[in-house]
Amino acid sequence: MTFINYAAREINCKIVYYGPGLCGKTTNLQYIYDRTNPSAKGKLISLATETDRTLFFDFLPLDLGTVKGFKTRFHLYTVPGQVFYDASRKLILKGVDGVVFVADSQEARMEANAESIRNLDKNLQEQGYEIAVIPYVLQFNKRDLPTSVPSDQMYRALNIKGEPTFEATATTGVGVFDTLKAVARQVLMELKKK
Amino acid sequence: MATPDLVLYDEEFTRIKDALSRLRQDANANVVFLVDKNGQQIAAIGDLTTLDTTSLASLTAGNVAATDGLARLIGEKEFSILFHEGEKDNIHISIVAQRVILVVIFDERSSLGLVRLRVRRATAELDKIFEDITAKVEREKQSLDVEMESPFSEITDDDIDRLFSE
Numbered sequence: 001m002t003f004i005n006y007a008a009r010e011i012n013c014k015i016v017y018y019g020p021g022l023c024g025k026t027t028n029l030q031y032i033y034d035r036t037n038p039s040a041k042g043k044l045i046s047l048a049t050e051t052d053r054t055l056f057f058d059f060l061p062l063d064l065g066t067v068k069g070f071k072t073r074f075h076l077y078t079v080p081g082q083v084f085y086d087a088s089r090k091l092i093l094k095g096v097d098g099v100v101f102v103a104d105s106q107e108a109r110m111e112a113n114a115e116s117i118r119n120l121d122k123n124l125q126e127q128g129y130e131i132a133v134i135p136y137v138l139q140f141n142k143r144d145l146p147t148s149v150p151s152d153q154m155y156r157a158l159n160i161k162g163e164p165t166f167e168a169t170a171t172t173g174v175g176v177f178d179t180l181k182a183v184a185r186q187v188l189m190e191l192k193k194k
Numbered sequence: 195m196a197t198p199d200l201v202l203y204d205e206e207f208t209r210i211k212d213a214l215s216r217l218r219q220d221a222n223a224n225v226v227f228l229v230d231k232n233g234q235q236i237a238a239i240g241d242l243t244t245l246d247t248t249s250l251a252s253l254t255a256g257n258v259a260a261t262d263g264l265a266r267l268i269g270e271k272e273f274s275i276l277f278h279e280g281e282k283d284n285i286h287i288s289i290v291a292q293r294v295i296l297v298v299i300f301d302e303r304s305s306l307g308l309v310r311l312r313v314r315r316a317t318a319e320l321d322k323i324f325e326d327i328t329a330k331v332e333r334e335k336q337s338l339d340v341e342m343e344s345p346f347s348e349i350t351d352d353d354i355d356r357l358f359s360e
Contacts, residue, residue: 003200003234007207011346012234042248047256056256059233061248064357068345072357075233075252091259095232177358185354191346 001095002191010071013187014095015180018120019102020112021053021081024141027170028102029060029076032180035173036062054080057092067188074184081116090123098135098187099124100179102170103158105140105148113158131160135186138165139179144172199331200230200293206327207237213319214239221312222304224283228320229254229295236294250297254287258295277306286310290317291324 003012017025026046033044042061049055058078063071079089093099101120103113121131140154151167159165164182168175202210210228218226218239225240227247233255238247257276265273276287286298286309296317298309 001199001230001232003202003230003232003236005202005207005236007202007204014232014234043246045249045252056260059249059252061252067349067353067357070345087263088260091256091263094259095230181354181358184357185351188346188349188354191344192349 002097002187004070004191008071009069010073011067011188011191012073012075013097013184014075014077015098015100015183015187016092016096017076017078017100017102018089018116019081019141020104020109020116021083023081023102023104023109023113023116024168024170025078025081025102026054026058028100028139028141028168028176028179029058029078031170031173031176032062032076033060035177040064053082054078055085056080056088064184072184072188074187076180083115083119086119086123089119090126093123093127093129096124096127096129096134097190098137098183099131100137100139100183101158102139102141102168103154105142105154106145107147107149110149110154110157113154117158117160135183135190136160136163137179137183137186138163139168139175140165141168141170141175143167143174144169200234200236200327201331202236202327203330206323206330209323210237210320211239213316213323217298217312217316220315221298221300221309223298223300223309225297225299227251227297228290229297231255231258231293231295240299254295254297258287258289275310286313288313288317290320294320294324296320 017028019025040063045059047056060076062074064074077092079092124131140151166175166179170176214226214237227238228236229251230236233252235247235251261276262272274289278285283299283301288296290296300309
């Protein structure tokens with residue numbers, strides 16, 4: 001649900017990073033936070049456990065600049081990936097404008113990726129969204145690991161609608177901004193249709 | 195889509211700010227602000243210099259969402275009022291017009307009773323404003339003349355590339 005404030009000339013959009021546990025959602029946000037000009041970002045908030053696993057969400061507000069005279073503010077959220085945090089994941093999807101699915105490229109995590117996409121699909125439907133319609137980008141993370149599955153094989157297994165897909169290594173930042181840009185593009189292009 | 199986009203025009207924005215200002219004064223509060231349930235700040239009034247309102251908005255919405263989840267688990271529709279008591283400052287959170295969250299931050303110069311009383315009055319006023327906003331957005335959607343054409347109808351790829359050019 002985009003929030004357009006004509007009075008303050010601002011557009012606010014919500015983007016959610018989804019994916020199985022330990023796939024690198026928080027690492028994506030951390031990299032964006034580290035590489036963004038201080039004037040363009042707010043505080044990175046992490047509601048995490050003592051062992052740094054996301055408990056509720058991470059939150060990063062970004063000001064990207066202006067489009068047609070409107071300040072564009074993106075609110076980036078991650079969900080907790082672990083299966084048993086489903087209630088929290090549902091809450092965070094509320095009012096989402098775009099989703100980035102971060103898939104873990106390691107062979108051993110292929111089933112977890114597929115399960116997490118099914119979970120995303122179900123939770124979006126519960127909120128009244130359709131994965132086929134909502135702005136959506138797929139990221140294959142951890143491409144630097146020797147156990148990573150070939151991209152085309154991952155694409156066949158995880159692609160839903162021919163969505164933009166990026167190879168990434170979030171720890172070094174490869175593909176992180178490309179992914180963000182692709183989802184932001186889709187979200188802003190949605191505004192055009194309204 | 196699940197919830198329609200929230201669109202705010204100058205007129206209603208001013209009315210909201212007026213209502214919040216009045217509430218702040220009447221309740222003797224430090225800060226009063228409105229957040230939508232998705233965590234986006236709508237308006238804020240008061241001493242905001244030392245306050246990170248963006249984070250506050252997001253965490254408030256997360257808090258309300260989690261509390262809603264708790265409510266449903268015990269068979270309640272929602273908990274419409276939340277109150278957090280600190281050593282010096284307190285936060286009073288309530289739901290307005292089913293979709294926005296009213297937050298009042300106050301210290302010992304006020305009291306929970308006063309805040310609750312004033313919040314109730316302000317809520318009625320804010321309910322009306324949000325009713326008007328919904329009606330206005332509906333009207334504009336229905337009127338087919340393109341007088342109020344969206345400024346975003348001409349967004350180009352270049353506009354978006356420019357956002358990421360730094």
